[in-house]
Amino acid sequence: GAGSVANTPEAGDVEYLAPVTIGGQTVNMDFDSGSSDLWVFNTQLSLNTLSGHMAYNPAQSSTFQLLPGSTFSISYGDGSGAAGNVGTDTVNIGGATVTGQAIELATDVSTSFVTDTQSTGLIGLAFSKLNTVKPVQQKTFFDNALATLPEPVFTADLRHNAAGTYEFGAIDSTKFSGPLAWTPVNTTSGFWQFTSQAFAVGGGAPSTSVPGGQAIADTGTTLMLADQSVVDGYYSQVQGAVNNATVGGVTFPCSATLPDLQIDVGGTMATVRGDDINFAPVDQTGTTCFGGLQATTVQPQIYGDIFFKSNFVAFNGGNNSLGVAPH
Numbered sequence: 195g196a197g198s199v200a201n202t203p204e205a206g207d208v209e210y211l212a213p214v215t216i217g218g219q220t221v222n223m224d225f226d227s228g229s230s231d232l233w234v235f236n237t238q239l240s241l242n243t244l245s246g247h248m249a250y251n252p253a254q255s256s257t258f259q260l261l262p263g264s265t266f267s268i269s270y271g272d273g274s275g276a277a278g279n280v281g282t283d284t285v286n287i288g289g290a291t292v293t294g295q296a297i298e299l300a301t302d303v304s305t306s307f308v309t310d311t312q313s314t315g316l317i318g319l320a321f322s323k324l325n326t327v328k329p330v331q332q333k334t335f336f337d338n339a340l341a342t343l344p345e346p347v348f349t350a351d352l353r354h355n356a357a358g359t360y361e362f363g364a365i366d367s368t369k370f371s372g373p374l375a376w377t378p379v380n381t382t383s384g385f386w387q388f389t390s391q392a393f394a395v396g397g398g399a400p401s402t403s404v405p406g407g408q409a410i411a412d413t414g415t416t417l418m419l420a421d422q423s424v425v426d427g428y429y430s431q432v433q434g435a436v437n438n439a440t441v442g443g444v445t446f447p448c449s450a451t452l453p454d455l456q457i458d459v460g461g462t463m464a465t466v467r468g469d470d471i472n473f474a475p476v477d478q479t480g481t482t483c484f485g486g487l488q489a490t491t492v493q494p495q496i497y498g499d500i501f502f503k504s505n506f507v508a509f510n511g512g513n514n515s516l517g518v519a520p521h
């Protein structure tokens with residue numbers, strides 16, 4: 195059946211957590227459409243590492259089974275990572291249930307995960323070809339659930355500083371305005387990748403030549419990382435915007451009125467509200483603010499939570515497409 199859970203942004207909308215029940219134990223996890231491993235803080239980790247965290251205890255689950263000899267090791271683009279061993283258990287997300295889901299039990303996690311005490315781990319929702327389990331690669335929760343879901347979809351409804359929803363198996367049309375604009379996904383890279391080769395600022399004339407012209411939909415990335423040409427074009431319309439090397443990206447006066455960004459998603463222009471591009475003050479004075487739109491020098495572009503806060507997104511694993519609509 196279908197499953198629906200509320201998601202909650204951490205302070206500053208840095209990441210979005212939602213409850214996942216593993217072998218009867220409910221923990222909050224970071225749903226990540228930009229990776230394909232389900233890994234958890236668990237009772238193998240040291241008490242120092244576990245301090246403040248929820249943890250999954252396989253010994254307390256009557257349905258846990260170890261996968262002898264299986265290991266995982268994942269490194270994320272932001273330099274964080276985790277590694278450990280693997281078992282299987284029953285996973286229930288708001289009613290959508292998978293038995294025999296690979297549960298990757300971290301025995302080593304990088305610092306940023308230790309300090310993020312609200313998160314018990316990640317649930318990867320990209321394509322299973324990116325899963326890092328060896329010697330036998332494992333499937334994502336969504337891949338395992340596909341055949342039993344009423345519709346072969348999951349949806350992301352992420353909001354600024356407010357509860358949203360992750361849903362599996364159904365598209366709730368009360369969560370967005372107008373029709374969903376569907377675009378084909380190129381699964382070659384293992385991401386939810388689509389063509390994005392044009393942008394416009396504040397309703398101005400579109401530019402139609404973004405180098406590379408590809409982007410991925412990544413709920414696990416906080417910001418929106420676009421080609422330099424998009425970033426330069428956008429912030430050229432923001433008074434006082436500067437590239438602030440010390441802070442590590444573009445900043446502008448917090449008093450600035452930010453224009454909307456129109457961005458191509460498979461041939462349809464989606465809007466990212468200017469308000470959503472004002473990410474956070476860089477210091478307590480609240481004078482200078484850090485942009486939610488920043489540059490990436492690698493391809494594809496990575497449309498993270500800043501994009502999702504303005505757009506409801508449906509991920510269709512039946513025909514490998516993405517549906518986008520304003521919300």
Ligand SMILES: O=C([C@@H]1CCCNC1)N1CCCCC1
Binds near residue numbers: 227228271412
């Ligand atoms: O590792 C990541 C992100 C990190 C944040 C969480 N989502 C996955 N990448 C982004 C997509 C391209 C490959 C690197």
